[in-house]
Amino acid sequence: MDKSLNKGRVNARVKIEDVARKAAVSAATVSRVLNHPEIVRPELRDKVTRAITELSYTRDSAARALKSGRMRTIGAIVPTLGLAIFADGVEALQNRLSEGGYTLFVANSQYDQRRELQELQSLIERGIDGVVLVGGSHAPELRALVQQAGVPVITTYVSKAQGGIPAIGIDNQRAIRELTQYLLNLGHVRFGAIANVPPSNDRSRARLDGIQKALADAGIHLEPTQIIRADFSLAQGRSALRQLMTDHPDTTAVICTTDTLAIGAMAEARKLGLNVPQRLSITGFDDVELSAQIDPPLTTISVPAAEIGRGAADYLINAIAGIPIPKAVQLPYRLIIRASTAPPRAGSATRRTKPKARNN
Known part of the structure; x- marks a missing residue:
């Protein structure tokens, strides 16, 4: 032969x-x-x-794509996969898309709008059928690029559609106002905030706004030095807590815009000999798995990342199929009260005004 x-x-x-x-x-x-x-x-x-x-x-996916005119691929651009909240959402997104016969391409922007735009351009050139984004802050050219490509798009982790881009997520400001009110009800009046607020992170900006508004309603104003801006790392949480306590040693409650920052802050508090929660209450936002396992467990806001991922997948699959879809979906969050928060110890704070009751 x-x-x-x-x-x-x-x-x-x-x-x-x-x-x-x-x-x-x-x-x-x-x-x-x-x-x-x-x-x-x-x-x-x-x-x-x-x-x-x-x-x-x-x-033979290429042959199937040529025959149908579709690649059956979805692109997702997230700020980073280094945070569990995004990793959990991407996993749920991929699993649901796989059930529908779609493949997921993932890119990260590192909270950089220009990089996000470049990654989107690359995904569109690959012939993706839909796009998943995070948040409502994007470069102006991004919306034009999406419209020109003619593919369905949805943004996640926010609940309001902006610039014609549908959204699925939570009300970040409302959630953290509820958390701040909880601390006020415990008796705290000396606050600090640690926030990661780059221009592209409208979720954390909304959270910082929510902290300030809740405190303002209680007659408490945060000075600029009581708000420490940081990136999303544990190390930044540690250095931010150290700076805050150096400038304002009478602080009794620290509100962080992510669990990662809060966990870093708790590690630094331990190093400084500040007992949590007896001397210092610390809160986070996201409810990543580690938050319930650290000592003491972290009080935080639970974000339904898996539900957001599945919902985004369903939205795009339906949009591609021509099924009517909502412009915005607001999902419920939960205030998770754990052992990292407690009333301020006697003599550490004097209430200046009685907080107003709020219905959140």
């Missing part, structure tokens, strides 16, 4: 018909197993799956 012919036969791409012959089923059955396995009888599904494995069959 001609070895070159044999080599060509070995390297020939396995087709769906080859799988069908191997499993002794029709090509239509193989197609159903690949696209809708839930409607195929288990015994047939198992036969086809074994044949696929034995033949090392893979679907």
Whole structure:
């Protein structure tokens, strides 16, 4: 036998018909197993799956895309995958998209609007069918690029549509106002805030605004030196707490705009000999898994990251299919009260005004 012919036969791409012959089923059955396995009888599904494995069959996505005019891919651009809140959302997004037969491409912007725009351009050039973004602050050119590409887009972790881009998420300002009110009700009047507020992070800006508004309603004004701006790292949380307590040693409550900053602040408080919560109450925002495991466990706001990811996937799948979709979806958050907060110790604070009751 001609070895070159044999080599060509070995390297020939396995087709769906080859799988069908191997499993002794029709090509239509193989197609159903690949696209809708839930409607195929288990015994047939198992036969086809074994044949696929034995033949090392893979679907020709490029050919399918040319035939349908769609790549069945979704692009997601997140600020960073270094924060659990985004990693959890991306995982849920990918799982739901996979159920619908879509592949997810992920990029990160590092909170840089220009980089976000570049990543979006790259994803669009790959022929994606939809886009998932984070937040409502984007470069002006981004909206024009999305409109020109003609692909559905949704932004996440915020609850208000901006610039014509639909949204799914929580009301960040309302959530942190509720948390701040909780601290006021405990008796705290000497506050500090640690916030990561780069221009592209409208979620943390909304949280900082919420802190200041809740305190203003109680007759408390934060001086500029009582608000420490930081990036999203543990190290920044530590240095911010050290700076805050150096400038304002009478502080009894520190509100952080992320759990990462709060966990860093708690580590620094321990190093400075400041007992949490007896001497200093510290709160976060996100409710990442570590928040419940540290000592003491962290009081925080729980953000439904997995639900946001699944909701974004459903939105895009429906939009691509031409199904009517809402412009904005507001999901519920939860105030999680744990052991990192307590009333200020006797003599450490004197209430100047009685906080107003708020319905959040």
